[in-house]
Each structure stands twice: as C-alpha cells, then as structure tokens.
Amino acid sequence: MKRWLIPGVVFLLTLCSGPAFAARPEIYLEADGALARLTGSPRIDDAQGFGGRLGLLFHGNDFADSLGVELSALRLDGEGGSLGSADIDLYSAALLYEIPIKDQHRWAPGITLGLGWMRADPDLPGEETLALAWGLGVRWFATRNLALRLDVRHWVTDDDGTRQIYAATGGLQLVFGRPWPRPKRVAKEISDRDRDGVEDERDACPDTPVGSRVDERGCVPPPPPDSDGDGVPDAGDRCPGTPSGLQVNPGGCPPDGDGDGVYDVNDACPDTPKGVPVRS
Incomplete structure (x- = not known):
C-alpha cells in the first residue's frame, strides 16, 4: 500500500494544477446509501451504510473539461463472514472525471480515482489502513440543482490486493453552478x-x-376626397369648384394667363392688361 501513496499524491496534484481549474466551477453536496462487501481476510459478507460527499467540478473547453476533486465518507455496518460483525469507516479523496456526452445535459457518467483510509471497530488484523479507491458512476439531473447518482466503488487496502471492499451506492445531490442550456426559442412561422x-x-x-x-x-x-374630380385632393385644392374636364395646375386651378379671373379656356381676351375690369 505504501508504494501507491507518493505516486498517487503526485498524480492528483498534477491534474489538479491543470487548465480545468481555471474554468467554471460546480459544487455539489451528496447524501448516500450503500451496500458493500469486504473480501480477503477477514471477510464480511454483507454491509449496509450511509455517507456523504463534497465535490468540486470544473467545466472548461479543452481535454480537461469536467475535471474535479471529491471528498467522501462512508460508514458501513457489516455482518457475517469470518469477522462476525464490524463497523467500518471509509474516507477518500479522489479525482473525478466527468465523461462529456454531446448534446446531453441530464446524464453525466464519471470515473473517480484517488486515495482512501479505512478504520474498523473492532480493529481488523494488519497495520495498513490506506487504500487505493476508484469507481464508476452516473448522475441524472432532474433539474440544474438536483441530481440522482448511482455508482460502484472499489477499495484495495493491502499491498498484495487480498483485502478489498466493493460497494454500490446511490445518492441525492444538491448542485450549484453547473452549466445548463438555455431553453431553445422556437421561431414563429409568419x-x-x-x-x-x-x-x-x-x-x-x-x-x-x-x-x-x-x-x-x-x-x-x-384615396383622399376630391369633390370636383380634378385630381387634386380637396385638402390642397385652391379652386374646389373647377368644372369637370378642365386641366388644372398643382393647386387645383385652371390656367388664367392674364390673371383676370377668367380661365384661359373660357377667356375671349386672354391678354387683358392687369387691373382692367372684365366681363365674365
């Protein structure tokens, strides 16, 4: 077990210093229930328990998308096997990698790998309490802030790998800061x-x-009203009573070249000097 410790710590620190930790953070809190089995010597056939997790996950745009770290604690009550009964506490600090699925935001499978520590009451034989811990799981998001999680975990607690713990867990998560797609607006067809x-x-x-x-x-x-039908609307017609058929200027009046008040079309004397009285 000791030969895993230094490489494991270096591995976690190297990944945690990568570009993902400059990306958008997601924090989650989780409450778990668990079923487990301890193999090797001693052996516990059936164990049930509960636990919790605290996770910090980062969402970026490179290979390091969805990298994070997770702390977990699990309390197991074991019965049967060579030991009879025992209470087992499992703690771990692990790197979490969430496998991205294109165009999918509700399902989020993931892999964990880290280091753990086991404590038992009564004490189990052997001095080693460190463990290598890894697991596979999936989260299903009911909403942006609420998720269900199922996973399987494996702890190896001896150098020769003879003492191992297998656990299946299910939990409920409260999630904060997770990226979430905006509802798509359907364009109305006009x-x-x-x-x-x-x-x-x-x-x-x-x-x-x-x-x-x-x-x-x-x-x-x-069209605007034109009572005399000369093509000039009444609103701008300075001669609203023009007889039908007469050509008019833009003001709605027939031409009157000498200005004597008699339209040219009817003026027998079209060149009457200005100011001279005329007969209509």
Whole structure:
C-alpha cells in the first residue's frame, strides 16, 4: 500500500494544477446509501451504510473539461463472514472525471480515482489502513440543482490486493453552478400570403395586389376626397369648384394667363392688361 501513496499524491496534484481549474466551477453536496462487501481476510459478507460527499467540478473547453476533486465518507455496518460483525469507516479523496456526452445535459457518467483510509471497530488484523479507491458512476439531473447518482466503488487496502471492499451506492445531490442550456426559442412561422408586411391572421385584406401600399389593417387606403374630380385632393385644392374636364395646375386651378379671373379656356381676351375690369 505504501508504494501507491507518493505516486498517487503526485498524480492528483498534477491534474489538479491543470487548465480545468481555471474554468467554471460546480459544487455539489451528496447524501448516500450503500451496500458493500469486504473480501480477503477477514471477510464480511454483507454491509449496509450511509455517507456523504463534497465535490468540486470544473467545466472548461479543452481535454480537461469536467475535471474535479471529491471528498467522501462512508460508514458501513457489516455482518457475517469470518469477522462476525464490524463497523467500518471509509474516507477518500479522489479525482473525478466527468465523461462529456454531446448534446446531453441530464446524464453525466464519471470515473473517480484517488486515495482512501479505512478504520474498523473492532480493529481488523494488519497495520495498513490506506487504500487505493476508484469507481464508476452516473448522475441524472432532474433539474440544474438536483441530481440522482448511482455508482460502484472499489477499495484495495493491502499491498498484495487480498483485502478489498466493493460497494454500490446511490445518492441525492444538491448542485450549484453547473452549466445548463438555455431553453431553445422556437421561431414563429409568419404567414403573409399577399406579401404586404401584415400577417394573414390580422390582415383584413389578405389578397392585396403585390406592391400596393397598405395601412395597418393590410388594406389599400381609400384615396383622399376630391369633390370636383380634378385630381387634386380637396385638402390642397385652391379652386374646389373647377368644372369637370378642365386641366388644372398643382393647386387645383385652371390656367388664367392674364390673371383676370377668367380661365384661359373660357377667356375671349386672354391678354387683358392687369387691373382692367372684365366681363365674365
């Protein structure tokens, strides 16, 4: 067991100093239940217990995406086997790597590898209490802040590997700071059959000719009133009573070259000097 200690510590420190630890942090707290078995000498056939975990996970954009560290504690009540019964405490500090799945944010499988320490009551034979701990698991996120976790863990507590602990755990996590996708906005399909810029569902005139100017209702507005029909709207017509058929200027008046008040079309004397009275 001692030969694992120094390489294991160096391995954890090397990875924890990588680029992932400058990325976005996620923190989680977990409560666990566990079923376990201790093999080797002594042996415990069945053990149940509970525990907790504290994790710090980092989300980046490189190979080191989703690297983190995790501290765990597990209390087991064992019965059966060569020892009869015993209470076993397991502690570990591990590196966690969450395996990314493209376009998937609810399922998060992961791998842990770290160092552990075991304490038993009554004391188990042997002096070694350090352990190599690794495991596989998966988290399912019900929401951004709540997840369920299932995993299997394996502790090796002897140099020759004869004393081992296998445990299956399930837990509930409270999660803080995890990246979460924003809901996708579905673009509304706009139908505009006559292409006048007014949606069909509020277009009072859905068959307006293409290119026509329309009002907010989608209809071609009626022309302004022109009571004398000379083509100049009443609002700007300085001669609103122009007889039908006469050519008019932009002001709505027929030409009157000599300014005597008689339109040229009816003026028998079109060059009357200015100011001279005339007969209509």
